[in-house]
Amino acid sequence: MKISPALNTPTDLQADAIRDISAALNALLADVYALHIKIMNFRWHMSGPHFRDYQAMLQDHALQLLVSTASIAERVRAIGASTLHSIGDIARRQRLLDNDADYVAPSAMLTELRDDNQQLAAYLRETHDVCEEHGDVASANLIERWLDETERRIWQLFEATRAND
Incomplete structure (x- = not known):
């Protein structure tokens, strides 16, 4: 991986570590943006008694x-790599699927968001493994916090979609 002199941030991480970690984090960033937009789409189109x-x-x-x-x-950027540049860059890297349907029932929205968050949790764990493999404790530590937040969202979405007992 060739690093631009402008991005040559001092780090003790090796070039292969910077390449692997930044690729994993940039894919994660694209997924987080995609999920954010999907949540806002569903929020804007939410209806029903629990509005x-x-x-x-x-x-x-x-x-x-x-x-x-x-x-x-x-x-x-702190590890000396480049990050996302545009909406097109996000679209090329995202792994979570968009939903462009004209109508999605509220329960289906919440179920889809729960499933997307479960997939995001899996991506977070994969990225954590990459960071641990290269000894990047700082990135791994941040990912643990994001994973906790993701698991809380999964729990909330699960509870919101449970059938009445």
């Missing part, structure tokens, strides 16, 4: 993800 509760929950989830984007991108 206010779902709107508030989805707003919290979207804000949590948006805040994490800066930390992910800053971590990529």
Whole structure:
């Protein structure tokens, strides 16, 4: 991996570590942006008797993800790599699927978001493994916090979609 002199941030990580970690973090960043947009799409199109509760929950989830984007991108830069540049860059790297349907039932929205968060948790664990493999404790530590936040979102979405007992 050739690093631009402008990005040559001092680090004790080896070039292969910077390459692997930044690739994993940039893919994660693309997925977080994709999930944020999907949450906002669903929030804007939410309807039904639980409208206010779902709107508030989805707003919290979207804000949590948006805040994490800066930390992910800053971590990529801190290790001396380049991060995402555009919407097109995000679209090329994202692994989570978009939903462009004209109508999605509220329960289907929440189920899809739960499933997406479960997939994001798996990606977080994979990225954590890459960081541990290269001894990047700082990135691994951040990922643990994001994983905890993701698991909380999964739990909230699961509870919101449970059938009445």
